[in-house]
Amino acid sequence: MEALRENFFNLQVYGQVFPYLLNGLWSTVWLSLLVIPLGLLTGLALAIVATRSRPRWPRVLVAIHVDFFRAFPPLVLLIFIYFATPFFGWDMPKLAAVALGFTLNTSSYYAEVFRAGLSSVPKGQDEAARSTGLGAWQALCYVTIPQATRNVLPDLLGNSIEVVKMTTLASVVALPELLKAARDAQSMIYNPSPVVLAALMYLLLLWPLVRLLSHIERRHLGQARRRVRQKPA
Structure with missing residues (x-):
């Protein structure tokens, strides 16, 4: 047990590396705040094309994009993005490579979530909005999208939590996020305690979001049950 404590739960090491890991945590937070909105907006745009485009070929392109990047x-x-783009004459910065790679990946998942949400809104809602004088895009922005987002909010939040955890992959291009800071600290002191501390910091960061997700899921389930009970026999 003593060896386990010294190698994984060394409080002295925790105190030494905590300021360094805290800088990595801030990098993780702002990277998440960059990637999640990009993925949400791109995914929403793809979902709108998939559900509202009249020509077939845009829907096919969206389906290919979603299937490929998922x-x-x-x-x-x-x-590939970071190390292969220089061969095409474009030396992409680390942050840009991470943002592009994560956006391509996350937008495919967000697109499927938004597509399900848009499809869940009855067509009568759009027709009612149009009858009040709203244009097609106004009805979409003010009526359909808000309802669709509310219907799939648990899935959107769940995907966002996964995006925060996926930021650990940015260490492969030496972007100084939390896992990269922990691994650097581990290599300097030859003790894996910094990695355990990083895991605890991720837990503290994501635990409130996980609890919020559980609350939203229970509320949605309760609303669905009430709607079922209210239906006439």
């Missing part, structure tokens, strides 16, 4: 490993995608 199946392609995000780590391999990030490595």
Whole structure:
């Protein structure tokens, strides 16, 4: 037990590396705040094309994009973007490579969530909005999208939590996020305690979001049950 404590739960090491890991935590937070909105906006745009486009070919392109990037490993995608683009004459900065790779990956998942949400809104809602004088895009922005977002909010929040955890992959291009800071600290002191401390910091960061997700899921389930009970026999 003493060896376990010294190697994984060394409080003295925790105190030494905590300021360094705290800088990595801030990098993780702002990277998440960059990638999640980009993924949400891109995914919403893809979902609108998939559900509202009259020509068939845009829907096919969206389906190819979604299927490809959901199946392609995000780590391999990030490595390819960062290390392969110089061969095409474009030396991409680390942050830009991470933002592009994560946006391509996360937007495919967000697109499927938003597509399900948009499809869940009855067409009568759009028709009622149009009858009040709203244009097609106004009805979409003010009526359909808010209802669709509310319907799939648990899935959106769940995907966002996964995005925060996926930021650990940014260490492969030496972006100084939390895991990269922990691994650097581990290599300097030859003790894995910094990695354990980083895991605890991730837990403290994501635990409130996980509890919020559980609350929203229970509320949505309760609303669905009430709607079922209210239906006439």
